Amino acid sequence: MKNILILGGGFAGVEAAIFLRKENYNVTLVSDREFFYIFPTSIWVPTRETAFEKLCVDLKELQEAHGFDLIVDSVEDISAQKGAVTLASGKVLDKYDDLVIAMGASKMKHKGLEHTLSICGAPEQSLLIRDQVDKIVAMGEGKICFGFGGNPKDSSAVRGGPGFELLFNVHNLLKKKGIRDKYELTFFAPMPEPGKRMGPKALKMMAKFFDMLDIKSHFGKKIKAFEKDGIIFEDDSKLESDFTMFIPAGDGHEVIKKSDLPLNEAGFIKIDDHCNVRFSDVDTFCDGEDMSRPHNIYAIGDTAALEGYEWRAKQGHIAEVMARNVAHNIKEKEKENGGESFLGYNEHLNILCVMDSGDGASFVYRDDKRAFMIPMPVVGHWLKKGWGVYARYSKLGKIPRIPGM
Ligand SMILES: Cc1cc2nc3c(=O)[nH]c(=O)nc-3n(C[C@H](O)[C@H](O)[C@H](O)COP(=O)(O)OP(=O)(O)OC[C@H]3O[C@@H](n4cnc5c(N)ncnc54)[C@H](O)[C@@H]3O)c2cc1C
Numbered sequence: 001m002k003n004i005l006i007l008g009g010g011f012a013g014v015e016a017a018i019f020l021r022k023e024n025y026n027v028t029l030v031s032d033r034e035f036f037y038i039f040p041t042s043i044w045v046p047t048r049e050t051a052f053e054k055l056c057v058d059l060k061e062l063q064e065a066h067g068f069d070l071i072v073d074s075v076e077d078i079s080a081q082k083g084a085v086t087l088a089s090g091k092v093l094d095k096y097d098d099l100v101i102a103m104g105a106s107k108m109k110h111k112g113l114e115h116t117l118s119i120c121g122a123p124e125q126s127l128l129i130r131d132q133v134d135k136i137v138a139m140g141e142g143k144i145c146f147g148f149g150g151n152p153k154d155s156s157a158v159r160g161g162p163g164f165e166l167l168f169n170v171h172n173l174l175k176k177k178g179i180r181d182k183y184e185l186t187f188f189a190p191m192p193e194p195g196k197r198m199g200p201k202a203l204k205m206m207a208k209f210f211d212m213l214d215i216k217s218h219f220g221k222k223i224k225a226f227e228k229d230g231i232i233f234e235d236d237s238k239l240e241s242d243f244t245m246f247i248p249a250g251d252g253h254e255v256i257k258k259s260d261l262p263l264n265e266a267g268f269i270k271i272d273d274h275c276n277v278r279f280s281d282v283d284t285f286c287d288g289e290d291m292s293r294p295h296n297i298y299a300i301g302d303t304a305a306l307e308g309y310e311w312r313a314k315q316g317h318i319a320e321v322m323a324r325n326v327a328h329n330i331k332e333k334e335k336e337n338g339g340e341s342f343l344g345y346n347e348h349l350n351i352l353c354v355m356d357s358g359d360g361a362s363f364v365y366r367d368d369k370r371a372f373m374i375p376m377p378v379v380g381h382w383l384k385k386g387w388g389v390y391a392r393y394s395k396l397g398k399i400p401r402i403p404g405m
Contacts, residue, residue, distance in 0.1 A: 129245060325345060
């Protein structure tokens with residue numbers, strides 16, 4: 001049986017490990033974290049609606065459930081040509097048949113970023129945001145600013161949804177405490193129409209929500225720097241803030257950027273539709289002609305450069321589709337004729353999320369034909385909570401998987 005090495009233990013890496021084990025391959029997963037983190041439900045940590053620990057699934061438990069090997073260590077170097085991966089411990093992994101890279105993304109750097117916290121940063125940041133929310137509630141009044149930035153080199157790396165969700169949840173928390181009127185809540189972003197990728201209807205509905213909830217908006221001005229007490233924009237104007245939650249756009253992972261892998265301008269790994277790393281623009285999944293190029297490397301999830309629609313976005317469910325496809329494609333490639341029914345990710349590109357507000361939610365969907373946002377008061381909130389429980393227990397194999405989820 002083939003030996004498959006997976007780098008990264010997030011949505012993409014864990015799904016790949018589960019599905020490659022279903023095909024009976026020997027799988028080794030390397031992660032610099034001891035747990036798989038359920039990012040989408042982390043928006044409730046800062047408002048104490050959920051405990052941080054509930055979002056962490058121990059990788060050892062996943063290992064036991066699915067039978068893969070686990071190495072908790074940090075990848076420091078990847079050499080495609082040498083076929084070797086070097087870990088922080090000095091260990092070199094070079095005995096694999098196929099390599100699946102699923103290490104996620106880094107974040108864009110901004111001046112003064114240390115004055116902000118991000119709900120999309122390291123998992124532990126959600127706890128620091130919780131401390132800041134506690135602090136500002138104790139102050140009894142204040143100015144809170146939430147926002148996100150863009151990556152001009154890759155629009156798919158922008159993540160704004162969790163920023164909206166967390167803001168609505170904080171609004172709700174202040175309302176419950178009867179002190180909402182003592183706070184100024186502002187959402188800021190450098191683009192004139194943040195959230196546009198969700199489609200025109202969603203954009204209109206977000207504007208309505210902002211009006212209804214008395215949330216100010218500050219859009220269309222580039223961010224120059226963050227300071228302890230506010231945000232400075234390109235025209236040197238300042239938005240005052242006692243606490244700033246800011247989600248920088250995604251950027252290529254540092255280890256990937258210094259590797260010999262082919263990258264797009266932003267530092268994400270170039271792949272073809274089947275998630276095979278594309279070493280040249282004429283490469284196709286199974287050309288197999290030029291043996292000087294490795295044909296056994298795949299990149300999936302946030303680490304990969306998505307291609308296609310201008311509204312495309314790096315999302316967890318796309319990461320999982322890519323992972324399942326790679327498990328299928330590796331198996332397919334082993335067929336005597338080299339395989340013919342390879343699966344692609346592009347036809348599955350869509351935006352799909354349940355945007356939570358603390359007391360309800362909206363279902364957001366966009367593909368190449370449709371774009372809509374459906375309000376789901378109360379029930380939406382509980383649906384998202386239910387999904388969090390489903391994500392944990394289905395990955396641990398304790399409840400059956402719903403196909404495609
Ligand atoms: C707050 C929040 C809410 C979200 N909501 C949604 C949603 O509603 N719907 C949706 O579809 N998507 C959502 N997303 C996006 C989704 O979580 C990401 O697209 C998904 O996590 C990408 O998975 P990934 O495995 O590619 O990357 P990641 O989840 O980032 O995983 C990367 C893994 O690689 C590991 N790693 C990194 N560097 C190294 C290294 N050097 N050595 C070893 N291991 C390393 C990390 O520890 C991590 O385990 C949300 C994201 C956030 C942050």
